[in-house]
Amino acid sequence: MEINKNRIYRIAIDAMGGDLAPDNEIQGAILASKNKKFDIDFEIIFIGNETQIRQSLTQYDTNGLRYSIVHADETITMDDDPTEILKKKPNSSLHKGLQYHAQGYADSFISIGNTGAVLSVATVTLGRINGVSRPTIGALFPTIGKKPTLILDVGANIEAKSRFLYEFAVMGSIYVNLTQGIENPRIGLLNIGEESSKGTEEIIKTYDLLKNSNMNFIGNIEGRDILLGSADVVVCDGFTGNVILKFAESITGLLKTKIKNYSKSSIFKKLLTLTALPVLKNIFRDFDYQEYGGVPLLGVNGIVLIGHGKSSPKAISNIIFRAIELIRQEINPKIENSLSPKVMSNNG
Amino acid sequence: MEINKNRIYRIAIDAMGGDLAPDNEIQGAILASKNKKFDIDFEIIFIGNETQIRQSLTQYDTNGLRYSIVHADETITMDDDPTEILKKKPNSSLHKGLQYHAQGYADSFISIGNTGAVLSVATVTLGRINGVSRPTIGALFPTIGKKPTLILDVGANIEAKSRFLYEFAVMGSIYVNLTQGIENPRIGLLNIGEESSKGTEEIIKTYDLLKNSNMNFIGNIEGRDILLGSADVVVCDGFTGNVILKFAESITGLLKTKIKNYSKSSIFKKLLTLTALPVLKNIFRDFDYQEYGGVPLLGVNGIVLIGHGKSSPKAISNIIFRAIELIRQEINPKIENSLSPKVMSNNG
Numbered sequence: 221m222e223i224n225k226n227r228i229y230r231i232a233i234d235a236m237g238g239d240l241a242p243d244n245e246i247q248g249a250i251l252a253s254k255n256k257k258f259d260i261d262f263e264i265i266f267i268g269n270e271t272q273i274r275q276s277l278t279q280y281d282t283n284g285l286r287y288s289i290v291h292a293d294e295t296i297t298m299d300d301d302p303t304e305i306l307k308k309k310p311n312s313s314l315h316k317g318l319q320y321h322a323q324g325y326a327d328s329f330i331s332i333g334n335t336g337a338v339l340s341v342a343t344v345t346l347g348r349i350n351g352v353s354r355p356t357i358g359a360l361f362p363t364i365g366k367k368p369t370l371i372l373d374v375g376a377n378i379e380a381k382s383r384f385l386y387e388f389a390v391m392g393s394i395y396v397n398l399t400q401g402i403e404n405p406r407i408g409l410l411n412i413g414e415e416s417s418k419g420t421e422e423i424i425k426t427y428d429l430l431k432n433s434n435m436n437f438i439g440n441i442e443g444r445d446i447l448l449g450s451a452d453v454v455v456c457d458g459f460t461g462n463v464i465l466k467f468a469e470s471i472t473g474l475l476k477t478k479i480k481n482y483s484k485s486s487i488f489k490k491l492l493t494l495t496a497l498p499v500l501k502n503i504f505r506d507f508d509y510q511e512y513g514g515v516p517l518l519g520v521n522g523i524v525l526i527g528h529g530k531s532s533p534k535a536i537s538n539i540i541f542r543a544i545e546l547i548r549q550e551i552n553p554k555i556e557n558s559l560s561p562k563v564m565s566n567n568g
Numbered sequence: 569m570e571i572n573k574n575r576i577y578r579i580a581i582d583a584m585g586g587d588l589a590p591d592n593e594i595q596g597a598i599l600a601s602k603n604k605k606f607d608i609d610f611e612i613i614f615i616g617n618e619t620q621i622r623q624s625l626t627q628y629d630t631n632g633l634r635y636s637i638v639h640a641d642e643t644i645t646m647d648d649d650p651t652e653i654l655k656k657k658p659n660s661s662l663h664k665g666l667q668y669h670a671q672g673y674a675d676s677f678i679s680i681g682n683t684g685a686v687l688s689v690a691t692v693t694l695g696r697i698n699g700v701s702r703p704t705i706g707a708l709f710p711t712i713g714k715k716p717t718l719i720l721d722v723g724a725n726i727e728a729k730s731r732f733l734y735e736f737a738v739m740g741s742i743y744v745n746l747t748q749g750i751e752n753p754r755i756g757l758l759n760i761g762e763e764s765s766k767g768t769e770e771i772i773k774t775y776d777l778l779k780n781s782n783m784n785f786i787g788n789i790e791g792r793d794i795l796l797g798s799a800d801v802v803v804c805d806g807f808t809g810n811v812i813l814k815f816a817e818s819i820t821g822l823l824k825t826k827i828k829n830y831s832k833s834s835i836f837k838k839l840l841t842l843t844a845l846p847v848l849k850n851i852f853r854d855f856d857y858q859e860y861g862g863v864p865l866l867g868v869n870g871i872v873l874i875g876h877g878k879s880s881p882k883a884i885s886n887i888i889f890r891a892i893e894l895i896r897q898e899i900n901p902k903i904e905n906s907l908s909p910k911v912m913s914n915n916g
Contacts, residue, residue, distance in 0.1 A: 443814030466791030496844030
């Protein structure tokens, strides 16, 4: 895969994924096509119910959007069991889109549907990158600094095996290097104390693996270090990562309710709250996970990005740009170079 | 242990524990003595360096405070390894205070020092309640509702064995019932999805144990449910609990920094921020973990409460009241009744 300015990047989008599908997916694609940030041509392949997609398209000004439609009979919902989707719904937009990507008709696949389903079907359909034990899903957290922190894994792997955690660190380091331009991303191992003796046996083993790697490992970090931005990449098992991600996503809701209750108690307090709104909105924006444009599924043989089910058109257009960036940056050959057994034995 | 209005409750306080020891401990005890909330007599036993304690006492009005001092040569610091304290510092204020409690000279022991050290020394010195496999430390989280949620474990046990998690639920349920007056506290099992098939093998086993118990088990809950107050008691392994607790404690810091940076960018924004201060302070108060008066160490043969190293005098006085409440409520016989094998076989 070579970087070619004249190349057209083909992005397959699961048009049936989100809470407002296919409208938001279509609006997101249109928004991306109107953004001149990238001097790059791309085509969107909408995968899903053709009638619904065509109906939705008539509502918007698609001038300038290069697109095609691939019909898929079935739709995955949040209630579908990720492990049974391929058997029960072989013709889903999710499966069809990933097959398109696997066969090379699309350079990337995006979905804002059932995350577990994307993980499961993508792993089977695309396969793993040589050297990767388990694909992983990362998420970006706001920090007091200028750059967010990437936490991985946030739910793909609940087992905290040392080899898995080591691979998450390698993939996260490459991802942050490519997307944020940080030369040697600081890798932190999430733990319950700073000492190398802390944590489970597998975490202690991970500490040694990371310490002996050529990554910029800064040691164990604790829960409080995430928002402080002490590390660029935070490695943890998918159970802990998933709980923190969902906890963090709920903070804005708590704050908003508290503010509402406060403002309701008197007219004076209501006025105070109104005056405070610009400050408060500024704070909430940092906790708006949509700003970051989806989370990457790293370790599969493809460029797969997953967005929140409630992703706005703007969030979806951000995901599209992130996908194009990852294709251009050739992230997967870089991951393979760092993890494949061949390379490891060559390096000693 | 019978409830006796004329009884004097004797509370041993590790006077060398916190960041501002022994001043804050002494001021906290004085504050408690001046609070007429409880119609109860209590005596504080300050454990620590007698010279330092006496020196500090001269600075304050101790009129009305009933106290005694027990000298201890050694002080535990945050750098001491919890597992080696008894060997290396047998005469620490921590050990001496817990011995006093174990021997019945004090009805409770409080420390705002090294949490791991308190856990370790308390478990050895006091022993476990009959039927308890592992003592646990809980923490209260703010919610959008009126009552906080108790999460346990937050660091005492990083292994998520189903039996341990089940016992945490029993102890947490009793604690919340006694301290918050909730008749059948809602128990939630922290997980990465609502379905009973989610999580590790041990968590799936825990789900069954809780489902078949006579507790008010509401099923699996996710990270986002904590601040929503979906459960009164949230059960998890100490690794996940510790990470979330420290993450939650760091939220205020992020918010304050964001507000500061916002206000710095222009005079207008500075004025706006000043106007917003009352609203903001109101929000921050809910995230102030000191309001809740320390965290309980449940499962040991004693009433042990642990406070944050930065606990204010007010926080310390809250911990003293919480200790008295737990003594009066006879929490430990209730835990033993629910967990000891004898009772279990009696019930079938």
